[in-house]
Amino acid sequence: MIKIRIEKEADYIVIDEINSSAFNGKGESKLIRAIRDSEWFVPELSLIAEKHEEVVGHILFSEVMIQTENEQVPTLALAPMAVSPQHQKQGIGTLLVQTGLEKAQQLGYEHVVVLGHPNFYPKFGFVSSVAKGIHSPFPVQEEVFMVFELKKGSLEGIQGKVEYPPAFSAVT
Numbered sequence: 001m002i003k004i005r006i007e008k009e010a011d012y013i014v015i016d017e018i019n020s021s022a023f024n025g026k027g028e029s030k031l032i033r034a035i036r037d038s039e040w041f042v043p044e045l046s047l048i049a050e051k052h053e054e055v056v057g058h059i060l061f062s063e064v065m066i067q068t069e070n071e072q073v074p075t076l077a078l079a080p081m082a083v084s085p086q087h088q089k090q091g092i093g094t095l096l097v098q099t100g101l102e103k104a105q106q107l108g109y110e111h112v113v114v115l116g117h118p119n120f121y122p123k124f125g126f127v128s129s130v131a132k133g134i135h136s137p138f139p140v141q142e143e144v145f146m147v148f149e150l151k152k153g154s155l156e157g158i159q160g161k162v163e164y165p166p167a168f169s170a171v172t
């Protein structure tokens with residue numbers, strides 16, 4: 001039985017450990033801490049997965065901007081997410097994404113961007129961002145940068161490049 005809940009301060013260390021082991025390095029845990037300390041952090045969207053009261057996964061959505069020709073449109077970036085290696089492939093990552101997207105929608109967000117596995121995110125409805133006229137600021141292959149409309153049609157007429165806050169460049 002997996003429970004998804006908002007992170008607490010007492011979870012910070014285990015969230016670091018899960019990210020370090022899943023990603024094989026400390027970059028993502030540094031990124032999470034930098035986002036937490038920034039104005040872009042959304043406390044309700046830093047979620048953990050608990051299995052038998054053990055924290056086994058984490059997902060974070062934070063605010064980023066789409067820079068269009070005329071304006072900055074706020075959106076959410078899903079990054080990072082991790083499930084501890086011994087608990088992967090049991091549906092925990094799927095539950096974290098689904099719950100996170102539901103909560104983001106309830107909070108009134110209209111769309112989400114993600115840089116990630118092109119085999120994992122499309123099952124939730126993510127599509128290649130270029131199909132919607134949204135571009136990645138990173139030199140990556142088209143299919144790994146994806147967008148999802150929490151509100152159908154919300155990206156219509158919005159074209160531009162995603163801008164990540166400084167927290168992201170500090171650790172990549």
Ligand SMILES: CC(C)(COP(=O)(O)OP(=O)(O)OC[C@H]1O[C@@H](n2cnc3c(N)ncnc32)[C@H](O)[C@@H]1OP(=O)(O)O)[C@@H](O)C(=O)NCCC(=O)NCCS
Nearest residue numbers: 022081082083088089090091092093094115116117119120
């Ligand atoms: C990506 C990641 C978060 C996915 O977490 P996860 O808990 O393994 O995800 P899920 O179990 O929901 O889904 C993973 C696969 O397991 C399969 N799966 C789900 N439940 C399963 C079960 N009960 N038994 C067997 N396989 C299962 C899913 O079908 C899925 O396969 P697919 O991608 O081919 O569709 C995890 O692999 C991870 O932490 N990776 C390292 C860090 C990383 O890359 N993060 C994401 C950056 S984009």
